[in-house]
Amino acid sequence: MMAQRARTLLPCGLDGATVLCFGFGEQQYAVARRPDPLTMIAALMPSEATVLMTVLRAPAEVAVGVQNVVDVRVHDAELASVQRYLLASLEMDAAGPTLPQASKKPAPHAWRSRLTWELA
Numbered sequence: 001m002m003a004q005r006a007r008t009l010l011p012c013g014l015d016g017a018t019v020l021c022f023g024f025g026e027q028q029y030a031v032a033r034r035p036d037p038l039t040m041i042a043a044l045m046p047s048e049a050t051v052l053m054t055v056l057r058a059p060a061e062v063a064v065g066v067q068n069v070v071d072v073r074v075h076d077a078e079l080a081s082v083q084r085y086l087l088a089s090l091e092m093d094a095a096g097p098t099l100p101q102a103s104k105k106p107a108p109h110a111w112r113s114r115l116t117w118e119l120a
Helices: 002-009 027-031 037-042 060-064 076-089
Strands: 017-026 047-056 108-119
Touching: 002 108, 017 027, 017 108, 027 037, 027 108, 047 060, 047 076, 076 108
Parallel strands: none
Antiparallel strands: 017 047, 047 108
16 A cells, blocks of 8 residues: 555656665755755755655666665565655645755755755
């Protein structure tokens, strides 16, 4: 059931995807898409977070190099826990996950998060 809900929340255009990589980042930095020094410094301060997803259409070893891949085996219960965490991290409205409001052209596959980004 959790996997079905996650599939309905994901964007279209994932045909051929073999791996979905999720991460968190500072929202303004992620959507600004301009890595200037001022934006980088601002990203160090506590602020709104964003959930980012990278879509791989090739095996991870090919896409990012075998030296950068760690194979982690998880049980179904552990996978369900990760899915719950990701879904709980998303800021939602009636239509589903919300896009970052700070940008007219958000980063591909970026959503607003309920979490606060802070460098720990």
